Amino acid sequence: MLEFMPVILFAVICIVLMFGFPVALSLAGTALLFAGMGLGLEAIGIDANFDGGYLAALPNRLYGIMTNQTLLAVPLFVLMGVLLEKSKVAETLLDAMALLFGSMRGGLGISVTLVGMLMAASTGIVGATVVTMGLMSLPTMLKRGYSTSLATGTICATGTLGQIIPPSIALVLLGDVLSSAYQQAQLDMGIFSPKTVSVGDLFMGALVPGLLLVVFYMIYVGLVAWLRPHGACCRP
Numbered sequence: 743m744l745e746f747m748p749v750i751l752f753a754v755i756c757i758v759l760m761f762g763f764p765v766a767l768s769l770a771g772t773a774l775l776f777a778g779m780g781l782g783l784e785a786i787g788i789d790a791n792f793d794g795g796y797l798a799a800l801p802n803r804l805y806g807i808m809t810n811q812t813l814l815a816v817p818l819f820v821l822m823g824v825l826l827e828k829s830k831v832a833e834t835l836l837d838a839m840a841l842l843f844g845s846m847r848g849g850l851g852i853s854v855t856l857v858g859m860l861m862a863a864s865t866g867i868v869g870a871t872v873v874t875m876g877l878m879s880l881p882t883m884l885k886r887g888y889s890t891s892l893a894t895g896t897i898c899a900t901g902t903l904g905q906i907i908p909p910s911i912a913l914v915l916l917g918d919v920l921s922s923a924y925q926q927a928q929l930d931m932g933i934f935s936p937k938t939v940s941v942g943d944l945f946m947g948a949l950v951p952g953l954l955l956v957v958f959y960m961i962y963v964g965l966v967a968w969l970r971p972h973g974a975c976c977r978p
Contacts, residue, residue: 751776815914815941826874832861833878840882848967848974850886851896854879855959858900859952862907872901888974892966899959907952908945917941 751772758768780792807813826832836857843849858875875897883893905912920939928937967974 747776810918813914813918815909816911819909819911819914826861832857832874835860836878847971848964850879850883851888851892851963851967851974852960854883854896855900855956855963858897859903859907859956862901862904862910872898875901887972889970889972892963892974896959896963903952903955906948906955908949910945910948913944913948914941917944920944 754775755768755772758772759765763771777792777797781794781797783789784792784794836853839853839856840850843853846852854875857879861874880893880897883896884890904910917940924937924939963974
């Protein structure tokens with residue numbers, strides 16, 4: 743039964759999300775529900791292989807997360823994304839890029855790629871970038887003669903840059919995990935003055951690959967526009 747528990751948990755979370763509950767409440771509520779079921783089964787004498795000590799350690803774990811200086815960047819990223827959306831800066835930036843590259847074939851796709859890169863660096867969240875760029879640029883791209891596959895592919899590919907272009911929420915979370923794991927590994931090897939892997943190190947390592955992806959995306963959009971001009975028209 744235990745080997746099927748992750749599948750059951752995943753199925754329950756999906757069902758709860760489809761009913762419209764917030765993601766945070768769905769994840770936390772499902773975990774607490776199954777923990778309560780485990781405690782209940784243990785209380786009536788059924789072996790559920792659940793250690794109640796995990797729940798006893800929950801307050802300390804939550805306090806440790808809230809006082810972690812690295813993870814404080816996560817809500818600030820969300821705040822930046824909200825400010826970017828409400829201030830309409832992204833829309834103004836897209837209009838400016840469209841004027842700059844609009845006269846060349848595939849210019850609007852290149853503009854979307856550049857704006858998506860800047861938004862990814864500002865928010866660090868893939869979903870926010872994809873949704874915002876989709877609402878702003880997809881109708882315009884389709885109206886100007888871009889094929890559906892090229893328009894949607896450009897927006898989705900550009901949205902993934904939020905995972906790699908610094909600053910990034912994924913890199914912040916990964917930096918916290920890697921730092922703890924790296925220090926523990928050095929202690930296990932007898933190194934009692936362990937070095938650490940900082941979030942800044944991850945940012946420096948991810949910057950060049952992220953910029954290379956942007957360049958390759960722009961080259962791809964330009965090549966598709968020249969090889970298949972009917973699918974990527976220039977600005978009239």
